[in-house]
Amino acid sequence: EVQLVQSGAEVKRPGESLKISCRASGYSFTTYWIGWVRQMPGKGLEWMGIISPGDSNTEYSPSFQGHITISADKSISTAYLQWSSLKASDTAMYYCASPLGGDAIDYWGQGALVTVSS
Amino acid sequence: DIQMTQSPSSLSASVGDRVTITCRASQNINSQLNWYQQKPGKAPKVLIHTASVLQGGVPSRFSGSGSGTDFTLTINSLQPEDFATYYCQQSHITLWTFGQGTKVEVK
Numbered sequence: 001e002v003q004l005v006q007s008g009a010e011v012k013r014p015g016e017s018l019k020i021s022c023r024a025s026g027y028s029f030t031t032y033w034i035g036w037v038r039q040m041p042g043k044g045l046e047w048m049g050i051i052s053p054g055d056s057n058t059e060y061s062p063s064f065q066g067h068i069t070i071s072a073d074k075s076i077s078t079a080y081l082q083w084s085s086l087k088a089s090d091t092a093m094y095y096c097a098s099p100l101g102g103d104a105i106d107y108w109g110q111g112a113l114v115t116v117s118s
Numbered sequence: 119d120i121q122m123t124q125s126p127s128s129l130s131a132s133v134g135d136r137v138t139i140t141c142r143a144s145q146n147i148n149s150q151l152n153w154y155q156q157k158p159g160k161a162p163k164v165l166i167h168t169a170s171v172l173q174g175g176v177p178s179r180f181s182g183s184g185s186g187t188d189f190t191l192t193i194n195s196l197q198p199e200d201f202a203t204y205y206c207q208q209s210h211i212t213l214w215t216f217g218q219g220t221k222v223e224v225k
């Protein structure tokens with residue numbers, strides 16, 4: 001069974017760093033892209049960026065470039081999303097997701113709520 | 119990047135109604151358009167991929183059409199479980215983008 005299991009909810013202060021994870025199982029991790037999607041409270045879905053775990057090729061949305069880093073560890077089939085300096089505006093639900101079936105994102109993690117507050 | 123514009127942003131409908139949501143891309147994306155349904159507190163679920171192909175397990179009352187820049191999601195005979203938010207998403211380029219969403223509410 002294909003699963004994307006994300007790390008738990010986080011509460012951080014502005015300026016702190018954070019790395020959240022997405023552990024994949026049930027398929028060949030290096031074969032398919034994994035991406036990250038942000039959903040701010042009461043708002044829509046925003047595509048943040050994507051990584052090819054096989055070669056670590058990464059692309060970022062211009063809206064997030066420079067503020068986040070996406071990485072992957074093939075040895076443990078895990079993708080990461082990290083911030084070096086969080087802002088209050090980073091408060092959101094973050095989903096990892098993968099298009100295993102082709103074009104559409106057919107597998108999603110359960111989401112990780114990140115709260116940034118002083 | 120490619121901008122996706124959905125309309126309307128929200129609509130009110132009754133069980134049994136036919137609902138139509140449109141999505142426009144800022145450039146030609148051929149048929150690389152997907153539709154998702156999201157319910158509160160849940161991850162999105164793909165309904166239709168490649169503009170018109172129904173994802174496995176999705177009821178046949180959902181249908182998609184269009185190509186190029188203009189696309190439509192239709193829900194025939196709206197059911198109680200269909201009240202949710204719907205998003206389009208282009209997969210024409212790796213930097214995928216979503217529409218802003220359409221919330222389908224009870225009339």
